[in-house]
Amino acid sequence: MMKVTNHGVHEALQSALMDACKELFGLPPEQKAEFMDAGPMDPVRFGTGFNSAVDGARYWRDYVKMFAHPELHCPAKPDTLRGVAAEYAARTRGLLLELTAAISESLGLEGGRIAERLDLGSCFQILVGNHYPPSGGPDDDGAVGLPAHSDHGLLTLLFQNGVDGLQVKHDGRWLLAEPIPGAFFVIAGDQPEIGSNGRYKGVLHRALVDRAQARMLCVSLIGPCLDAVVEPVPELAVAPLRLEYMGVEYRDYMEHQQSNKLNEKGALDLVRVQTAETLGNF
Numbered sequence: 001m002m003k004v005t006n007h008g009v010h011e012a013l014q015s016a017l018m019d020a021c022k023e024l025f026g027l028p029p030e031q032k033a034e035f036m037d038a039g040p041m042d043p044v045r046f047g048t049g050f051n052s053a054v055d056g057a058r059y060w061r062d063y064v065k066m067f068a069h070p071e072l073h074c075p076a077k078p079d080t081l082r083g084v085a086a087e088y089a090a091r092t093r094g095l096l097l098e099l100t101a102a103i104s105e106s107l108g109l110e111g112g113r114i115a116e117r118l119d120l121g122s123c124f125q126i127l128v129g130n131h132y133p134p135s136g137g138p139d140d141d142g143a144v145g146l147p148a149h150s151d152h153g154l155l156t157l158l159f160q161n162g163v164d165g166l167q168v169k170h171d172g173r174w175l176l177a178e179p180i181p182g183a184f185f186v187i188a189g190d191q192p193e194i195g196s197n198g199r200y201k202g203v204l205h206r207a208l209v210d211r212a213q214a215r216m217l218c219v220s221l222i223g224p225c226l227d228a229v230v231e232p233v234p235e236l237a238v239a240p241l242r243l244e245y246m247g248v249e250y251r252d253y254m255e256h257q258q259s260n261k262l263n264e265k266g267a268l269d270l271v272r273v274q275t276a277e278t279l280g281n282f
């Protein structure tokens with residue numbers, strides 16, 4: 001997890017997106033109905049929890065998800081949303097692509113290597129608005145808004161409305177992600193872990209709910225092109241290292257992660273190479 005400052009995405013643009021998301025959540029139910037039954041691969045989706053079809057438990061979250069690249073999809077209301085979402089998506093995509101180039105270099109690869117392998121000119125991008133109402137009672141302190149998980153994409157960028165709650169697992173302990181004003185949190189997802197053959201780790205994180213205040217945040221996530229097959233970059237998976245992950249089309253990985261109950265980093269099992277060691281006692 002990193003915090004990024006001096007990122008060039010103006011605070012006014014961040015606030016405009018937050019305001020538009022607030023308005024969106026406040027729309028009467030009939031204006032959101034067409035997006036309520038949407039599935040994980042539908043380009044606009046409203047919901048509660050993570051995926052209410054499979055959660056089995058109620059988490060304290062309302063969300064809106066909008067595919068933003070290669071094509072922007074968003075509800076027609078509020079009127080300001082499309083313009084703000086388009087600009088925010090473009091700016092944060094540029095920033096996330098720059099960070100991807102830095103990750104490529106940190107692995108000893110050419111800066112453009114990851115972008116070339118994953119066809120990032122056609123990268124997938126999604127914008128998400130999360131709203132966690134206050135949990136209400138003293139017994140609910142620490143109620144879970146979103147359970148422990150890693151994200152399905154390459155990098156996730158987020159900012160919040162001043163109410164904390166994001167926690168990151170570090171050395172076996174949950175640590176609160178403490179904001180710097182104006183900075184973004186950036187979280188590595190599962191694709192850097194697959195592509196780097198485990199040298200980068202998808203960050204395990206979760207969100208707690210505040211007892212007294214509503215928490216809101218906006219997420220911009222980029223992933224590979226949906227058609228790209230993600231697999232360890234050959235230069236990083238040479239003997240004596242063993243291959244940790246198999247190749248998977250990003251579309252399939254994302255659908256798998258989004259269709260199942262959030263279970264820490266369980267989605268990666270889809271592509272983990274099984275060895276006698278990982279099979280345990282079988």
Ligand SMILES: O=C(O)CCC(=O)C(=O)O
Pocket residue numbers: 128130145146151165166167205206207217219
């Ligand atoms: O609410 C948060 O702080 C984290 C949200 C999150 O992890 C997600 O939307 O994937």
Ligand SMILES: [Fe+2]
Pocket residue numbers: 149150151156205
């Ligand atoms: Fe997340």
